[in-house]
Amino acid sequence: MPQINPSILSADFARLAEEAARVPDANWLHVDVMDYHFVPNLTLGLPVVESLAKATDIPLDCHLMIDDPDRWAPAYVEAGAGSVTFHAEAAGAPLRLAREIRAKGARAAMALKPATAVEPYEEILPELDMLLIMTVDPGFGGQDFLDLTLPKIRRTRELIARHGLELWLQVDGGISMKTIERCAEAGADVFVAGSAVFGAEDPAKAVSALREAAAE
Numbered sequence: 744m745p746q747i748n749p750s751i752l753s754a755d756f757a758r759l760a761e762e763a764a765r766v767p768d769a770n771w772l773h774v775d776v777m778d779y780h781f782v783p784n785l786t787l788g789l790p791v792v793e794s795l796a797k798a799t800d801i802p803l804d805c806h807l808m809i810d811d812p813d814r815w816a817p818a819y820v821e822a823g824a825g826s827v828t829f830h831a832e833a834a835g836a837p838l839r840l841a842r843e844i845r846a847k848g849a850r851a852a853m854a855l856k857p858a859t860a861v862e863p864y865e866e867i868l869p870e871l872d873m874l875l876i877m878t879v880d881p882g883f884g885g886q887d888f889l890d891l892t893l894p895k896i897r898r899t900r901e902l903i904a905r906h907g908l909e910l911w912l913q914v915d916g917g918i919s920m921k922t923i924e925r926c927a928e929a930g931a932d933v934f935v936a937g938s939a940v941f942g943a944e945d946p947a948k949a950v951s952a953l954r955e956a957a958a959e
């Protein structure tokens with residue numbers, strides 16, 4: 744079954760626990776951490792993740808859009824994240840970092856911006872639990888899906904199959920009822936959706952509709 748991870752970036756930041764309760768069937772809650780440096784936007788950090796992890800039963804999928812993830816990512820596991828994603832473009836030692844996240848007990852994931860190729864990272868894939876292919880340039884919700892990312896999703900799915908890996912393949916950015924089928928067809932199996940879920944009148948219904956569309 745495809746996994747749907749609603750992004751709280753499109754939720755009401757003053758009522759995060761209540762917003763989480765509106766998507767009880769979410770596989771993971773996607774938490775976008777931004778630092779004004781790696782991306783031109785600022786959201787939240789460790790104290791909020793720590794509180795949110797206590798306030799919901801949905802596991803947290805923390806997407807770190809920050810500089811120096813080598814220094815900060817392990818602390819997100821301690822704060823209660825079940826999955827921690829760092830950016831390949833920001834990590835100094837991605838292999839060591841992935842191993843450290845796993846050793847601390849969370850799933851380790853690495854993200855690629857739309858213009859970053861997957862091939863230079865082929866050797867690292869067995870050390871990851873998930874690869875995130877950004878389908879917009881990171882920083883903001885509500886951007887248009889970039890079709891040019893579809894060939895990379897396909898190539899990554901082929902790499903995963905060739906190496907016989909269990910790796911999940913996540914997409915994030917502009918995922919909606921209009922774009923999710925194309926991503927699923929290309930090989931993605933974990934879908935982040937912000938505006939398509941929290942911008943909908945009934946977020947729970949939006950989650951199940953997206954999951955059905957991805958499963959077709």
Ligand code: DX5
Pocket residue numbers: 750751752753773775806879880881882883884885886915916917918935936937938939
């Ligand atoms: C963007 C974030 C996304 C964002 C997606 O940089 O990483 O997780 O919330 O928002 P939508 O689904 O609205 O494109």
Ligand code: ZN
Pocket residue numbers: 750773774775806915935
């Ligand atoms: Zn994200």
